[in-house]
Amino acid sequence: MKFISLFTLSFLFSLPLFSQNQQYQGKFEPIDNMIPQPNVYRSASGAPGKAYWQQRADYKIKAALNERDNILSGDETITYYNNSPDDLRYLWIQLEQNVNKKENEDFGYAFGNVRDSMNTRHMQFLTRAIDFPAGYTIKYIKDANGNAIESLVNNTMMKVLLSQPLKSGESLTFSIGWSYHITDRSMYLLSREGYEYFPEDDNTVYLIAHWFPRMAVYNDTEGWQNKQFQKLGEFALEFGDYDVEITVPADHIVASTGDLKNEAQVLTKTQQQRLAKARKSVDKPLMIVTPEEAETNEKNKTIKTKTWKFRAENVRDFAFASSRKFIWDAQAVPLETHTVMAMSFYPKEGLPVWNESSTRAVKNALEVYSEAVFEYPYPVCISVNTSNIGMEFPMISFNGGRPVNGKISDRAKGGMISTIVHEVGHNWFPMIISSDERQWMWMDEGLNTFIHQRTMKERYPDYPHTQPKSIVPFMSGDKSIMRPIMTSSDNDLLSQFGANYYQKPTVGLQMLRQSIVGEELFDQAFKEYANRWKYKHPNPADLFRTLEDATAVDLDWFYRGWFFTTDNVDMELINVKWFTVSNEVNIENKGKTVKANIEAENAGENTQDFTSGPEEITMVTTPDQAYGQFLSRMDEPEIRKQLYGKNIYEITVKNVGGLVMPLTIEWQYTDGTSEIDTLPAEIWRTNEYEITKTFIKTKEVKKVVLDPNFEYADTEMNNNSFPKVEEASDFDKFKDKNKN
Template sequence: MSKKIVFFFSLILFTTVMLAQTRPWQGKFEPIDNMITPPNSYRTASGAPGKAYWQQRADYKIKATLDEANNTISGEETITYHNNSPDDLSYIWIQLEQNVNKKGNEDFGAFFNSIKDSINTRQMQLLTRAIDFPAGYTIKYIKDANGNPMTSFVNNTMMKVVLKEPLKSGTSLSFSMAWSYPVTDRSMFFLSREGYEYFPGDDNAVYLIAHWFPRMAVYNDTEGWQNQQFQRLGEFALEFGDYEVEITVPEDHIVASTGSLLNGSAVLSRAQQERLKEAAESFDKPVMIITKEEAESNEKTKSTKQRTWKFSATNVRDFAFASSRKFIWDAQAVKLPTNTIMAMSFYPKEGLPVWKEESTKAIKNALEVYSEATFDYPYPVAISVNTSNIGMEFPMISFNGGRPKNGKISDRAKAGMIGTIIHEVGHNWFPMIVSSDERKWMWMDEGLNTFIHQRTVAERYPQFRSTTPKSIVPFMSGDKNILRPIMTTSDNEILTQFGNNFYMKPTVGLQMLRNSIIGPELFDQAFKEYSNRWKYKHPNPADLFRTLEDATAVDLDWFFRGWFFTTDNVDMELTDVKWFRVNEEELNTKDQKKTVKLKIEGENISEKAKDFSSGPESITMTSTPDTSYGGFLSRMDEPELRKQLSGKNIYVVTIKNLGGLVMPVTIEWIFTDGSKEIETLPAQVWRGNEYEIKRTFIKEKEVSQVNLDPNFEFADTDMRNNSFPKVEVPSEFDAFKSKQQ
């Protein structure tokens, strides 16, 4: 090796070491293999379930009674648990979510609020529980298939049942339980997903009955038993199964439920049955099953008799219902390529007129757009029930807030109501069918669902504002001391941040992948592939990440690493734009080779230019020495190269990465004649230097303005440094910044 070569490599090594001391390499393009669960025979490296994939199953037979006079519900259930795992189980775990309401239990109150000089009474109740109330399960018995008592231990919202003999791999176990609990007043709780809502005007209630029966916890290949306690924020991880459910309620109540109604002739009037038949053939508008006048008449008396409604549901992971004598009920049919669904809405008169006008329409829109984006909705019904404040999802049924005041509703509130219905109906796909663990990875259901929810709004309600990359700017430019990565378990997120981190940020990330990084056609294929691979199964984050790469042939590890695993933000600075123009002047040299000087058309600039007013700078282009070609005998056509560059404008752009996130670079060129051109550099341009890049461009026309991210595709948190020459920040961006501050 020659001394020159040794010196050359020594210089590179020295430069690299010095650069590392000031700007450490962060490996933004390294694989994320060490950050996600490794592939195995259960979950493949492609992101698909493996040949050995397994999951447990739990079938339920439940009989329950709602006692309206005492606001209690009691029930008996038989669970048949199928051990499809390769393991023998010496005990099982059952979820008891109603225990979260017990006094002394872990609660949101102290976490969400603090004493201050002015505090309202509801906040004080959340903090102190000064008005106490009964809550939580009473377990009357738990018996095996032979009627013998089983040993159990309750730990907060989980119950361990010790088996006399291990449950062998490939076998099943049946056991029964009896239980009861007080149904709580929803107004007493923050983030209350169930309970009753009382209406003083007519002395009636709407009962939302959810996470109401003891349910099997998930046992899977990645964590064994899911044993995180229920603390209201992190929701549910559940097994699929078949349900047979009998619900006994006051005779004048109407029940909306998961599943198919089996005894409609016994619980519905002849007129209601005929109207349902009519609705099953009405594809253009809803049919009233119970009218406002009929519901108001029903409110006036309270029956002391009871009636039992019977439902069945196949291959669902949960079961919920709503019951009230206040319900108005409408329904219509929705035709999909492989299925016809009954879309239904149940609402008290307080929801009129907007619920009659919009709820079932919103269900229909959600069913159609989600089915197109993933797979056809597989269940027979999709139900929206009106309640106060919340939106909450269960298989085939959702509880949705949004009500007019005195019959009137603002455009903003109406948009919020419709968005809530779309969102909660959409949860039937994520996580009710593509069944991720909400207790652990809230973003996998909320983020993916919000992504398609926003697509539904954009396509079916273009007059409403939908989430875009601009929406996440205030959050991503916030205080890094309190921000968390998306890859944070549900209950560890700060309450004031979880909406942005688990809903909006994953949504914006998927929008970037679809619209700007992969492209709609290929991304949509990949997203549909993920949805179909994992329907009725339990995917983890690694399965989503791998599938999106596998089905697109796009290396996305850099994106997943930055967007999901860090709190970095996008902030690209257009540091400098240098302008050169090529005009040939032949100069004779000693060896008679050509040298081309790039003619100055303005004064040579010693300081960095602030605009293009000084004209282009000069450089010198010499002929290529023979040694540069190494062993190649052929030579570049240098006269042709000079010809191609003659009279052209050369622009050298310097861009700095101030926020930490690497992203594609979209550049808008505005020319002096008013025309525009946009070109995009892939994120891989940052591979060599994660902090700063320089790129050279040739343009026929002179440029008057250069802008980064002109269409705001990548959530750049500071647009003030995105232009050359500098321009004022758009007023819309200022509004986002002021909101954040």
């Protein structure tokens, strides 16, 4: 043990510690006891460990769309690779279509009770008065030799019972035959897939997603991730290769995950020529199927069929859309190592904004994300127009936003573009950096929204984008019903869903990047996390550890407060004291001055503003015993010389909201100039509730403001100034405007 002198100990113990009437919360304690411990699978640095493993599932699927009855049927062969160290006696398969059965919960109840004059659609959400068929019919499960395999269905999960364990390092091939009724998206809430019917021309757009039985994830942290699908929490899936054949009416156009492998059989020669030309068009999108051709298809329905063949490599899911209504445009987007085809599919109801804006938005997202995260690896990136949603899958997304009677407001257009950018961004989070959306939705929605908002700010600066002050109305809310970010999505309130999983993580990352870590260092660390965990399954601890590992910044205090609590930022500037130092050493006068200052302070003087002028103080000679055993002495006359004529300001700040944050202090001087001082969050280490800090200024201060640029989502800016402000600030106006 190192020897510490009594002088040093007495000095340390004289520092102000935690207030006696407040309970110590340990805001700077490590979060090691709140996250899983590192091991051979996940290292203490946040990187995958040397023994990291994950499973794999390859699929061969043949599916057929029955447009007359709205039924999708399929036969699939799964080859499942057990790369875990465990022998598996059974497998879990996800059957998400079962969530649409009547006995499962919907979310109509979350939007109000039965009341007079309520609309019929709302009543349908509450009661399902018009029932509709839904859920899988499993026709068979067979092994590679055609023998039946026993299974048990538990709602949205199916347990496949193996006749003998699947040993570590082995693989298993088996087949499933299935069918289900595609649901009408207008009939229930939170519909991520299904069909949209257009009565005017008696046609349908099919959005086909979580449509085939899919392997659940088995990993080192949870074992089987077989949490039931309840619509809010999305998906955890294994990577693999897909060979998919989709049979649809011959006049349908199919947009899909993967590379189209038989375009000569499903496209006309003219369409093939246009597509070849589009592959070289880097300046603008070109039409593959024109509006006129789509309208002709709408009128002339056929009973013939075509089979579209696609292959996708190293993806965790597969989705497609099909309709005779589709207009199709495409453009080449050159990236550093390869060229991606950005494409959009939309009905005529999307004109004129979709042909103008969709593929361009895809292009912008591909370019910004590839720079900020890592290069987009797949050959195509598709945006499909639909109503009311934005939903992502590898290489394809379904995006809402349409004009009304050919017109769209700037706000609606901005929302449409923002939705497309966001859903394209999900190719990175979680389609490649494959976190468990059902358990930690913020890891894909929050991280994706962070780069999505950066894209909007860079490419669409005229449209609104999330920034720290955007989260203030939520952070100012009722703490009794608020939940931390580190809550699984199905257990959060619908009213808080967007703020807690999208906005709050985004703002947290923005604060780290812009104000706490710094852009260059943070960007390097964020890319490090992305590249470490591409095509893998990260957990929150892997992100937290990587950001610290790659920045050399202790961020446990930030993680603890921002992710694990519902505290908010509210820093109150209690007081600013103004001093000047006398050029004389006068012990007698010093005593009188101190007494006078105490009396003035008790009387409320010199605490509201700077009108009373500075308090003059003296400094006495340092006694020898204060130096302990040091023999050298400071140049005290020089210290007095440096301070004489200067202004000394002592500020006192109270942590009202509970979250510790760095302090940004703006000094506004009487000559009209200003400057900024920044103190790190560590200023709160010895007292998490109130701190005092002293500054020397040459100029006289007129006003002091905390967080002048709204960097830290402070929920009450009216207590951030000295002298105190009497009238509503611009920030109050912002909060009032965004209250709802």
